[in-house]
Amino acid sequence: MKVEFWSVGNTSFSYLKDGVGIYEKRLKHYIPFKMEVIADIKNAKKMTQKQVKTKEGEQILKRLDKGDHLILLDERGKSYSSVQFASFMDQQLQQSYKKIIFLIGGAYGFSDAVYQRSNGKISLSKMTFSHQMVRLFFIEQLYRAMTILRNEPYHHE
Numbered sequence: 001m002k003v004e005f006w007s008v009g010n011t012s013f014s015y016l017k018d019g020v021g022i023y024e025k026r027l028k029h030y031i032p033f034k035m036e037v038i039a040d041i042k043n044a045k046k047m048t049q050k051q052v053k054t055k056e057g058e059q060i061l062k063r064l065d066k067g068d069h070l071i072l073l074d075e076r077g078k079s080y081s082s083v084q085f086a087s088f089m090d091q092q093l094q095q096s097y098k099k100i101i102f103l104i105g106g107a108y109g110f111s112d113a114v115y116q117r118s119n120g121k122i123s124l125s126k127m128t129f130s131h132q133m134v135r136l137f138f139i140e141q142l143y144r145a146m147t148i149l150r151n152e153p154y155h156h157e
Contacts (some may be wrong), residue, residue, distance in 0.1 A: 002032045002099045003089045005139060008065075008106040010041040011132040023139040031093070031147035035139075038063070040106070049108040057111030069097040070089050073104045073138060075128065077121030082155060085122075085141060086148035102142075104134050104135065 011017055011105070025062035027033040041047070064070060069092070080088055092100050102122075105114070124137055140144045 001095075001097055002026075003142070004034045004035065004099055004101045004131035005037060005104075005135075005142070006038060006060070006101055007038045007104040007131065007135055008038045008060075009131065010037055011135065013132060016132055016136050019136045020139055023136075023143045026143050027139070027146065030143075030150070036063075052106065053108050053111040054113075056068075056106045057114045058115055061117060062118065064101070065098065067098045069095070069100045070114075070120075071100065071102050072110060072114070072118045072121045073102060073134060074110065074121040075123065075126070076122055077123040079123045081147060082141060082144050083092045083157070088122075089142070090144070090149055102138065104131055104138070107131060136148060 004086065011020075020076050024035055037057050038056070041052055041059075044055075045050045047055070103110075103114075103118075110118075124134060124141070129137065
């Protein structure tokens with residue numbers, strides 16, 4: 001099973017790109033892993049928030065395959081400790097999905113259509129983080145989960 005991590009829009013901060021790159025490389029030792037950036041909507045400044053979410057949603061939905069298991073990173077999702085998230089990942093990896101896709105939406109969140117298509121939502125925190133920083137936080141937690149599942153010394157209780 002493949003695990004993919006999608007995000008809407010590029011990050012312009014090299015320190016975040018570097019951090020994400022470190023964990024992306026490490027994750028490939030544990031699972032087939034791929035990151036994908038969905039391009040920002042052109043002329044978004046001339047659109048309403050709802051229009052932007054709808055356009056982003058269309059881009060997301062056309063990339064999904066029928067058998068993909070889509071999990072949104074959403075502030076209203078379920079919160080986990082690192083150990084609980086590792087257990088969640090263990091359960092997910094034992095399913096028969098072709099791909100598990102974790103998705104960070106754009107600045108305004110997700111369209112209703114993306115919420116309807118999703119198979120679940122998780123939250124990293126009740127706090128609000130920039131979408132660019134969430135990439136680094138999430139990929140580190142995914143790596144941490146893999147080390148927990150293998151009883152490696154990265155995570156300390």
